[in-house]
Amino acid sequence: MEHSSKQYEQELDELRSSVLAMGGLVEAQLARALEAIETGDSELIAAVVREEKKVNVMQVEADRLAMAIIAKRQPAAIDLRQIVCSIQATNDLERIGDEIKRIATLAQQFQASERFQTLRLNEVRHIGELAMEMLKETLNAFARLDVVSAGEVIGRDSAVDDEYARIMRLLVSYMMEDPRTISSGIDVAFAAKAIERVADHAKNIAEYVIHIVQGQDPRHTTLGATTG
Amino acid sequence: MVTSSQARAATPAVETQHYKAEVRNLNFYYGSFHSLKNISFKLEANKATALIGPSGCGKSTLLRCFNRLHDLYPGNRYEGSIVLLPDNVNILDRKVDPIEVRMRIGMVFQKPNPFPKSIFENVAYGLRVRGMNNKTELADRVEAALKGAALWEEVNHRLDDLAFNLSGGQQQRLCIARALATDPEILLFDEPTSALDPIATSSIEELIQDIKHKVTILIVTHNMQQAARVSDYTAYMYLGDLIEFGVTSELFVKPKDKRTEDYITGRFG
Numbered sequence: 001m002e003h004s005s006k007q008y009e010q011e012l013d014e015l016r017s018s019v020l021a022m023g024g025l026v027e028a029q030l031a032r033a034l035e036a037i038e039t040g041d042s043e044l045i046a047a048v049v050r051e052e053k054k055v056n057v058m059q060v061e062a063d064r065l066a067m068a069i070i071a072k073r074q075p076a077a078i079d080l081r082q083i084v085c086s087i088q089a090t091n092d093l094e095r096i097g098d099e100i101k102r103i104a105t106l107a108q109q110f111q112a113s114e115r116f117q118t119l120r121l122n123e124v125r126h127i128g129e130l131a132m133e134m135l136k137e138t139l140n141a142f143a144r145l146d147v148v149s150a151g152e153v154i155g156r157d158s159a160v161d162d163e164y165a166r167i168m169r170l171l172v173s174y175m176m177e178d179p180r181t182i183s184s185g186i187d188v189a190f191a192a193k194a195i196e197r198v199a200d201h202a203k204n205i206a207e208y209v210i211h212i213v214q215g216q217d218p219r220h221t222t223l224g225a226t227t228g
Numbered sequence: 229m230v231t232s233s234q235a236r237a238a239t240p241a242v243e244t245q246h247y248k249a250e251v252r253n254l255n256f257y258y259g260s261f262h263s264l265k266n267i268s269f270k271l272e273a274n275k276a277t278a279l280i281g282p283s284g285c286g287k288s289t290l291l292r293c294f295n296r297l298h299d300l301y302p303g304n305r306y307e308g309s310i311v312l313l314p315d316n317v318n319i320l321d322r323k324v325d326p327i328e329v330r331m332r333i334g335m336v337f338q339k340p341n342p343f344p345k346s347i348f349e350n351v352a353y354g355l356r357v358r359g360m361n362n363k364t365e366l367a368d369r370v371e372a373a374l375k376g377a378a379l380w381e382e383v384n385h386r387l388d389d390l391a392f393n394l395s396g397g398q399q400q401r402l403c404i405a406r407a408l409a410t411d412p413e414i415l416l417f418d419e420p421t422s423a424l425d426p427i428a429t430s431s432i433e434e435l436i437q438d439i440k441h442k443v444t445i446l447i448v449t450h451n452m453q454q455a456a457r458v459s460d461y462t463a464y465m466y467l468g469d470l471i472e473f474g475v476t477s478e479l480f481v482k483p484k485d486k487r488t489e490d491y492i493t494g495r496f497g
Contacts, residue, residue, distance in 0.1 A: 001495040008494060074453045076480045076492040215482030 008073055012082065015065045016143075019086050019093075022058040023139040025051065026093050029100045030135060030198065034128040036107040037191065048104035055097035059090045081215065085208035089142065092201040096135070099194040099201075106191045110184070123170065124191055127163045131195045134160070134202040141209045153206035154218075160199035167192045246313075248273040248414060248444040249294075253308035254320075256289055256298070263289045265468040266308070271414070273313075276436060276445035278459035278476065280452055282496060285465040287448045291416050294319070294446060295333045296326035312413070331358070334407030334443075335416040339423045340399030342391035342406075347374075347383050350391045350402055354410040369409055376442075377405035378435050397428025404435060408443070415439070417447040421454065433458050452492055456480045464488045 003009045029048055036044045066087050069075060075083055134153050141150040168189060175185045210218045249271040256264035264286050271277055279287035289298075296319065298304040309318040312332065319329045331354070342350050351370045360366055370387075374380040379401040383394070391402055400420060407415055417436070421429040436445060436458045449455050455462050455476065462476045464485070472479065472488045483489045490496055 001490055003494045004496060005494055073494075076452065076456070077483050077489045079493045080481060 008069075011065070011069050011073070012079065015062065015069060015083065015086055018058065018062040018065055019089055020139065020143055022055060022062060022090060022093050023135075023142065025055055025058065026096050026100070027132075027135055027139060029055070029097060030103075030128075030132055033100045033103040033107065034125070034132065036104055037110060037124055037128070040107060040110060042108070045104045045108050049101055052097050052101040055094060059094040062090045063087055078212065078215075081212045085212050089205050089208050092204045096198050096201045099197045102194045103191055106187050106194070109187050110191075123167050124188065124195065127160060127167065127192055127195050130156070130160050130163060131199040131202065134199050134206075138202040138206045138209070141206055145209060145213050147210055147213050150206040150209035154203050154210075157199055157203040160196055164192055164196040246273040247271060248313055250311045250313060251290075251308070252311065254290070254293065254310065255307035256286075256293060257305040257307075258289075259303040263468055264293070267470045269463060269470060269473045271444055271446060272461065273444050274440055274442075275460040276440055276447060276458055277461040277463065278455035279446065279448045279463050279465060280450075280455050280491075281465035281471075282491065283450075284467075286468040287463075287465050288418055290465070291335075291418055291446060291448045294414065294416055295330045295335050296320070297335075299326050331410055332412055333414040333416060334410065334412035335418065336400070336403050336407055336420050338419040340396060340403050342394075342399050342402050345391060346388045347391050347394070347402060348387040351405050351409050354406060358410065370405075373405040373409035374402075376408045376439060377401045378431065378438070379405055395428070397424050397431060400424060400428065400432060401435065404432075404439075408439065412443055414444045414446060417445065417449075419448055419450060422450065429454075452480075464491060466491070 003012075029051055032044050032048050035041070036048065066083050069083055073079070134156055137149055138153045140146065141153060171185045171189050175182045204219075207218045210216070247270045251267055251269050251271075254264055254267040255262065267290060279290060281287050292298055293306065293310060298306070306320045308320070310320050311318050317324060319333070343353060345353070348370055351373050352366050355366060355369055360369070371380060371384075374383060379398060382398060383389075383402075391399065394402060400423075404415075404420075421432050424432065433454065436447070439445070445459075447455075447459065459476045461473065462479045463473045464471045464479070464483075464487070466487060472483060472485045474484065479488065480492060483492060
């Protein structure tokens with residue numbers, strides 16, 4: 001059912017759209033950064049760094065909209081949850097933006113080093129694809145307030161964690177075999193870590209979807225027993 | 229006994245709660261019009277419970293049952309009971325004197341309605357009706373009531389002034405002082421701030437918080453944010469039914485019933 005105030009409905013729509021627009025930009029940024037790792041395209045890298053500022057601006061704007069609605073409407077129930085979770089989601093998206101910028105910067109360094117060519121392409125590509133899928137699906141779930149696909153995103157995070165652990169084991173064995181690979185090995189590790197963090201933030205956003213729809217905050221559910 | 233509907237109210241740690249009153253299967257009729265339909269809930273002692281709902285939902289009717297105001301008009305009929313605890317008196321019982329009920333359950337109305345008397349006499353009125361004549365005792369009780377209503381500092385130098393000379397917010401606090409003077413167990417508020425400006429409103433809301441430790445509060449309000457601010461429990465009523473009763477902080481964040489959600493989020497058609 002719609003609000004009896006059309007204006008209120010529009011304001012909430014505007015907030016939703018601004019979060020999703022921010023999500024769209026972040027998604028495009030991730031695609032560019034992952035491509036930059038493979039190609040080392042310096043223009044692409046420069047674009048990612050430049051656009052990251054736009055992500056920050058969008059967060060400020062979305063938060064401003066959210067605060068204006070709170071001040072004007074004193075929202076309750078699902079509206080209140082939607083607004084609070086939107087603020088949280090933009091925070092996660094902004095962090096994803098930072099991680100992507102880090103990936104792009106590392107892509108630049110990869111370009112300077114010939115070592116680890118195969119590793120960085122194959123391994124980082126795979127974990128990058130996993131994170132990309134999670135980000136896409138979590139944004140779709142947020143747009144449609146779809147609890148089922150939000151649940152799927154949350155379930156997929158452990159696959160990313162496993163993949164990250166596997167990459168780390170691999171890197172350690174390479175670095176032990178040949179200490180000259182340590183420097184570039186660390187770069188690859190940082191890139192993998194940044195991608196793993198992107199997946200964590202995507203998972204957070206999926207949790208907000210569940211909070212909005214069901215009214216229960218699924219974060220840190222193990223704490224439930226002690227905090228009641 | 230806790231019925232399933234009360235258990236649904238999700239009130240934590242039921243054993244530790246003390247109840248001041250229990251409404252049991254209350255039905256109320258204005259002539260042939262069935263205004264309240266089988267209402268049951270408990271009023272926790274020293275807490276504020278808010279009744280919210282659209283116009284005509286029965287919230288004011290329910291409030292007025294608590295001090296038998298409906299007795300004043302012919303054709304009104306109660307069924308079921310409102311039991312005062314712990315002494316188990318059904319205040320709807322015909323054998324119970326409504327005057328006695330109103331001594332124990334005070335009421336503050338929408339518009340301040342001081343008597344055309346002095347400030348002092350307004351507050352002393354209920355005590356005099358009770359037969360208190362000792363001047364010192366009256367003065368002490370009036371002072372205590374005015375202090376309880378956060379009005380003493382503003383009026384102690386002009387207790388003999390006519391009550392009408394006070395501002396709207398002060399008049400409403402005077403009415404609260406008048407209600408507090410007889411030491412009621414429950415205080416009923418019928419939209420107590422709808423005629424007041426925001427500053428007077430917030431001072432009445434503060435006051436409601438302050439007096440909770442000595443009196444149990446039931447408040448009807450059209451202002452949902454007010455219900456959210458001042459009450460510990462909220463009951464949402466619609467067309468004479470009690471739709472949802474719950475802890476205020478939960479009801480306004482995650483109502484259990486879709487109808488409650490539609491109402492508090494302004495999706496009410």
